[in-house]
Amino acid sequence: MKALYFEEHGGIQNLVFGNRPEPEPGPGEVRVRLKTAALNHLDLFVLGGMPGIPIGLPHIGGADGAGVVDALGAGVSAFEIGAEVVFDPGLSCGHCDYCRAGEQSLCVNFGVLGEHNDGTFAEKAVVAADSLAPRPDHLSWEEAAAFGLTYLTAWRMLMTRGGLRTGETLLIHGIGGGVSLACLQLGKLAGCRVIVTSRSPEKLARAGDLGADELLPADDQVARAVRGLTGKRGADVVVDSVGEATWMQSLKSAAKGGRIVTCGATSGPNPKEEIRLIFWNQLSVIGSTMGSRDDWRRLMTAVTGHLLRPVVDVVLPLAEGRTAYRRLEDAEQFGKIVLSIDG
Numbered sequence: 001m002k003a004l005y006f007e008e009h010g011g012i013q014n015l016v017f018g019n020r021p022e023p024e025p026g027p028g029e030v031r032v033r034l035k036t037a038a039l040n041h042l043d044l045f046v047l048g049g050m051p052g053i054p055i056g057l058p059h060i061g062g063a064d065g066a067g068v069v070d071a072l073g074a075g076v077s078a079f080e081i082g083a084e085v086v087f088d089p090g091l092s093c094g095h096c097d098y099c100r101a102g103e104q105s106l107c108v109n110f111g112v113l114g115e116h117n118d119g120t121f122a123e124k125a126v127v128a129a130d131s132l133a134p135r136p137d138h139l140s141w142e143e144a145a146a147f148g149l150t151y152l153t154a155w156r157m158l159m160t161r162g163g164l165r166t167g168e169t170l171l172i173h174g175i176g177g178g179v180s181l182a183c184l185q186l187g188k189l190a191g192c193r194v195i196v197t198s199r200s201p202e203k204l205a206r207a208g209d210l211g212a213d214e215l216l217p218a219d220d221q222v223a224r225a226v227r228g229l230t231g232k233r234g235a236d237v238v239v240d241s242v243g244e245a246t247w248m249q250s251l252k253s254a255a256k257g258g259r260i261v262t263c264g265a266t267s268g269p270n271p272k273e274e275i276r277l278i279f280w281n282q283l284s285v286i287g288s289t290m291g292s293r294d295d296w297r298r299l300m301t302a303v304t305g306h307l308l309r310p311v312v313d314v315v316l317p318l319a320e321g322r323t324a325y326r327r328l329e330d331a332e333q334f335g336k337i338v339l340s341i342d343g
């Protein structure tokens, strides 16, 4: 099968478009013939190599995708060959204490499709049958590939971990990436006032078109501006997936008793810290990763029930994967970078 893969960790020049063996589904798994896939920042980290996370080489990246069920492993009865599906890209063992409690993203062996095994940047990929959901009718194939990891991450951050409530003020740093846009859409769906930041005036304008209530330049005056917009109160919930570049503004922007939720650190993992702000303002700093199967089911209900559509930045053929990775690396995108696959 055709695939986008690499044989050595490194830069984008290491990506190869060529032939790889077709994967076979094991017990409880299905093989999906992919129509589309989508990039995440994780794909750049996996290509570059991550300390302590050994990856078998050659490796096919890609966590997100949508396609048609192509082969069934032993014991799979919930889906038939030909079913049009999307899937939760989380990988969990199914039998540790956390998995048995329904907290799959806390699994002691947790991983992500395309990180710990071969992913979706190929004509075919193998996923767990219980991760599958029918493709929502209102989504194109391109949109169907573009929401899994980011919407699931956003759902757990805001709803499950962040406890977001209608009427609260939500601050989202760095609007334009997949998780931040999903947080904007889910925050508006929840009836919140949403403040977004970006260094790009164009990205701010587009966020305004998507319903963002307040648009702020991403600089060291964010917290001051948030205080100004909220009668000195601050934001009830702050979403920070940027890390070093924004963390201090997150601490200063949060309302007393506020919650700062982090799911990533695209600008670096070691920000300057200010412990006094945390105890004096009684802040909660909350970590969040991907989501549980229950988060996934609730998310799918929201996506289908409210006809949510992820923002697609651009669609490129799988053969032009290097161009897609480069666009992500240069942070040029607004929404998801999607790969079309003629499986």
Ligand SMILES: [Zn+2]
Binding pocket: 092, 093, 094, 095, 096, 097, 098, 099, 100, 106, 107, 108, 109
């Ligand atoms: Zn487990």
